[in-house]
Amino acid sequence: MPANLTPEYRAAEAAFRKARDPRERLECLREMLRVIPRHKGTDHLQGDIKRRIKELSEELERPQRGGARSGPALVIRPEGAAQLALIGPPNSGKSSLHARLTGSAAHAAPYRFTTQYPEPGMLPHEDIAFQLVDLPAVSTEHPVPWFASTLQTADASLLVVDLGDAGSVDELESVHAILREKHVTLTDRWEPTGESDEDPFATRLPTLLLANKSDGLVDAEAELRVFLEVAGLRYPALAVSATTGQGLGQIGPWLFGHLGIARVYTKAPGRPPDRHRPFILRHGQTVEDVARLVHKDLARSLRYARVWGGAAFDGQQVGREHPVTDGDVIELHV
Numbered sequence: 001m002p003a004n005l006t007p008e009y010r011a012a013e014a015a016f017r018k019a020r021d022p023r024e025r026l027e028c029l030r031e032m033l034r035v036i037p038r039h040k041g042t043d044h045l046q047g048d049i050k051r052r053i054k055e056l057s058e059e060l061e062r063p064q065r066g067g068a069r070s071g072p073a074l075v076i077r078p079e080g081a082a083q084l085a086l087i088g089p090p091n092s093g094k095s096s097l098h099a100r101l102t103g104s105a106a107h108a109a110p111y112r113f114t115t116q117y118p119e120p121g122m123l124p125h126e127d128i129a130f131q132l133v134d135l136p137a138v139s140t141e142h143p144v145p146w147f148a149s150t151l152q153t154a155d156a157s158l159l160v161v162d163l164g165d166a167g168s169v170d171e172l173e174s175v176h177a178i179l180r181e182k183h184v185t186l187t188d189r190w191e192p193t194g195e196s197d198e199d200p201f202a203t204r205l206p207t208l209l210l211a212n213k214s215d216g217l218v219d220a221e222a223e224l225r226v227f228l229e230v231a232g233l234r235y236p237a238l239a240v241s242a243t244t245g246q247g248l249g250q251i252g253p254w255l256f257g258h259l260g261i262a263r264v265y266t267k268a269p270g271r272p273p274d275r276h277r278p279f280i281l282r283h284g285q286t287v288e289d290v291a292r293l294v295h296k297d298l299a300r301s302l303r304y305a306r307v308w309g310g311a312a313f314d315g316q317q318v319g320r321e322h323p324v325t326d327g328d329v330i331e332l333h334v
């Protein structure tokens with residue numbers, strides 16, 4: 001990491017890390033390039049930023065699906081409570097899982113490299129949904145140049161392997177090596193670490209391993225333990241089957257718990273809460289963050305809030321720093 005980066009540049013970089021919308025990310029990159037101190041020590045970083053701007057603006061300018069000479073979208077705009085990338089070796093069942101979990105028409109076939117482009121879909125969980133993005137296989141036989149750019153908007157990954165295939169251990173090793181080259185790290189740690197990577201373009205994805213095709217195995221749980229042991233992996237893991245549906249019901253609740261999601265319902269004074277659409281926050285976020293989600297100007301004019309549920313007594317008056325908990329009903333006073 002080059003020294004002599006100004007607070008102005010660091011602020012621009014922090015905004016980039018936070019931005020999720022591809023257009024907003026592009027704006028942030030341009031700002032980073034505008035304010036970066038120009039000297040020898042930042043040459044490399046300037047080059048990286050320029051390359052990202054080029055990639056992302058080309059991607060955003062391409063006609064979208066449906067238009068004449070259109071191509072499929074390579075950057076998927078995040079929707080729902082979190083974006084999860086389906087990563088894995090060829091033929092492990094990523095598309096089959098995507099189709100089954102989201103009701104998408106993701107194409108699955110009994111040969112390798114069926115999926116060519118990212119495909120979004122929503123996995124419902126109670127009154128929210130997670131966005132799952134089906135992706136091409138990660139393999140040396142079939143490099144995908146835009147893979148790391150697509151992963152930049154993901155919050156976490158689902159690493160799909162074929163539990164019945166003896167070749168999976170080696171294939172996973174190759175998946176990890178390819179991702180490492182692209183500065184993508186899959187991690188078994190789901191709790192927020194607060195630490196941010198020095199490299200603004202490095203991607204770190206908390207990962208849940210989905211041991212697929214566990215239908216037909218006599219004791220899938222035992223096979224899974226052996227697999228993790230042999231592969232030397234510490235990811236949290238679930239044995240599942242896209243074919244029979246076994247284990248799939250655990251995925252939504254698991255993600256909900258480990259992503260630390262808190263749903264917040266807002267209400268107007270004297271009115272019942274709006275139970276239709278929760279605002280989605282993470283543990284540790286506050287009443288002030290709720291106000292910002294409702295409207296970006298509201299956070300400034302917020303005076304206090306009343307909270308029902310969670311850690312507060314009913315209707316308790318709280319300040320902007322009050323942390324939210326899942327299921328809170330919040331009345332904002334400006």
Ligand SMILES: Nc1nc2c(ncn2[C@@H]2O[C@H](COP(=O)(O)OP(=O)(O)OP(=O)(O)O)[C@@H](O)[C@H]2O)c(=O)[nH]1
Nearest residue numbers: 091092093094095096108109110113114115137242
């Ligand atoms: N027995 C069994 N077969 C499965 C399961 N999931 C997928 N398959 C089969 O595995 C083959 C590959 O499935 P896909 O969903 O296309 O795999 P993929 O990982 O998307 O493959 P690529 O896009 O080529 O990387 C298909 O023939 C599926 O029917 C499963 O849970 N059990």
Ligand SMILES: [Mg+2]
Nearest residue numbers: 094095114115
């Ligand atoms: Mg596929």
